[in-house]
Amino acid sequence: MKFAAHPANYWLIKSEPVSYGIEHLKGDKKTAWTGVRNFQARNYMQNDMRVGDVVLFYHSSCKEPGVYGLANVVSEAYPDPTQFDAQGHYFEPRATKEKPVWYVVDIAFVEEFKTPLLLTEIRERPQFAKMMILQPGSRLSITPVDSTHAEEIIRLAHEGGMAQ
DNA sequence: GCCAACGTTGGC
């Protein structure tokens, strides 16, 4: 809808499928996106994500990187509990309960693509050339995606599924 | 496993 009062934002979230892939999210239905330790990615969660935003779930550091499914943002930002766990890998010594350093949102499973849209296929298409994940050296684990790009990715993924 | 690109840290 072109004139929606509150158009959803689109995001791309990377995850390594060996540690947490789309099928994990499918099983969990919903998860807190803990462990982000990059300030820019945190700022996106803390300041810019809204309930209802659409997440393109991307598998990285694997044999066939690409967009494997969809999720929804289902909470406002809140402090990442893992920063307070002194024994945990994501402990943040600078954080206090009064002044947390890291934030998370909850995301909920929406869909696992029958056929993922692979990074190689995204690269092939000139209309995606300006996407952040395609820029050389882009390592940001959470990036905003233009709605035109996001909708096209979803459309192509769905088409790929039907073509099989 | 390699390596380029990047963000973060810490000494000064």
Add this chain to the structure above:
DNA sequence: GCCAACGTTGGC
């Protein structure tokens, strides 16, 4: 506040 060193990311 600079910047070198370091650790990490992620595609190949």
